[in-house]
Amino acid sequence: KAGVTQTPRYLIKTRGQQVTLSCSPISGHRSVSWYQQTPGQGLQFLFEYFSETQRNKGNFPGRFSGRQFSNSRSEMNVSTLELGDSALYLCASSLSQLWGYTFGSGTRLTVV
Amino acid sequence: AQSVTQLGSHVSVSEGALVLLRCNYSSSVPPYLFWYVQYPNQGLQLLLKYTSAATLVKGINGFEAEFKKSETSFHLTKPSAHMSDAAEYFCAVSDISNFGNEKLTFGTGTRLTIIP
Numbered sequence: 001k002a003g004v005t006q007t008p009r010y011l012i013k014t015r016g017q018q019v020t021l022s023c024s025p026i027s028g029h030r031s032v033s034w035y036q037q038t039p040g041q042g043l044q045f046l047f048e049y050f051s052e053t054q055r056n057k058g059n060f061p062g063r064f065s066g067r068q069f070s071n072s073r074s075e076m077n078v079s080t081l082e083l084g085d086s087a088l089y090l091c092a093s094s095l096s097q098l099w100g101y102t103f104g105s106g107t108r109l110t111v112v
Numbered sequence: 113a114q115s116v117t118q119l120g121s122h123v124s125v126s127e128g129a130l131v132l133l134r135c136n137y138s139s140s141v142p143p144y145l146f147w148y149v150q151y152p153n154q155g156l157q158l159l160l161k162y163t164s165a166a167t168l169v170k171g172i173n174g175f176e177a178e179f180k181k182s183e184t185s186f187h188l189t190k191p192s193a194h195m196s197d198a199a200e201y202f203c204a205v206s207d208i209s210n211f212g213n214e215k216l217t218f219g220t221g222t223r224l225t226i227i228p
Contacts, residue, residue, distance in 0.1 A: 004155075031214050043202065043218040056215050090155055097144050097206045097214055098163050103155040 002026065004104035006091050012110045018079040021107045025072050025093030031055075032074040033101065034066060037088040046089075049074055081111045114139040116205050118219035126227045131190040133222045135177075135203030138184065144206040145186045146216065147177055151199045159201075162186060173197070198226045 005024040013019050025032050034046040045058040049068035066076040072093070078085055088108050092101040119134040137143060144163050148156040160171025167179040173196075177188045186203060200223045204216040 006155075033215060035216075035218075042220050043204075043216075045215045045217070048214050050214070058215070092156075092216075094214065100146060100158050100161045101216060102158065103148075105153075105155045108153075 004091055004093050004102050006089075006104035006107050008107060009105065010108050010110075012112060013081050015081055015083060015111055017081050018077060019081060019109060020075055020077050021089055021091075021109070023074045023076075023091030023093075023104060025074070025091075026102055029093035029095055029102075030072055031094045031096070032068055032072060033092045033094075034074070034076050035090045035092065036060075037090060037106070038086075043090075046076065078109075083111050085109065086111045114143060114205050114207050114217055116203050116217055116219035118201075118203050118222050120222055121220065122223050122225065124225040124227055125193045127195055128192050131175075131188070131193045131197065131224065133188040133201050133203075133224065135186045135188065135219060136184050137186060137203075137205045139205060139207065141207075142181060145177075145179065146204045146206070147171065147175070147186075147188050148202045148204060149199045150202065150221075156202065159188070193224075193226050195226050195228065198224055200224070 007022045031050045033048040048056040052068045063079045068074045088106045090106045092103045094101045115138045117136045146161045147159040160169045162179045170176045175190045202221045203219040
């Protein structure tokens, strides 16, 4: 079956712009989580959605937001981009914690 | 709050030698524990998971890990290293005491290098 699909794979944006990243989970998975990976901070949890509702949120500023659609696809948005937002953004989907999380290949965002 | 500590940010082993990557967790209740592997420019791939069934867990690619509650550890091992094992490995913990708290807390990762 198809895995978790993230688009685009690579993005280059300018400071101050905004960006939207997309994630299509595995069919049947209703939980979608987002993580930011940087060399300095490692893997950090952004937020998790389940059935279109945000259930959990990490410690990121309000510039980071997300949503989930009725087909479980999810988007995350970062407004007013800063250089420090350059990172690999990973999306993961799951049936539940018991089954583990399947990650996509990520979107590498570079802010210049 | 739960946390994960991975001892050794870099580990080098010879091809054919034992691989041992260390992970200790801190959690108020027995958590779910995971090991993930990341190859360059890729996402995370699940190697194995502990979800309170058998304490010795076997995963993909010949890896296994043992949950030791008394030591709060979940070390990853492989009897014989292969060149293709070179990658970064992450230990992660999930808090099961809070329904709906579906998030992973990751360790800082261990980069494994295989010496030919």
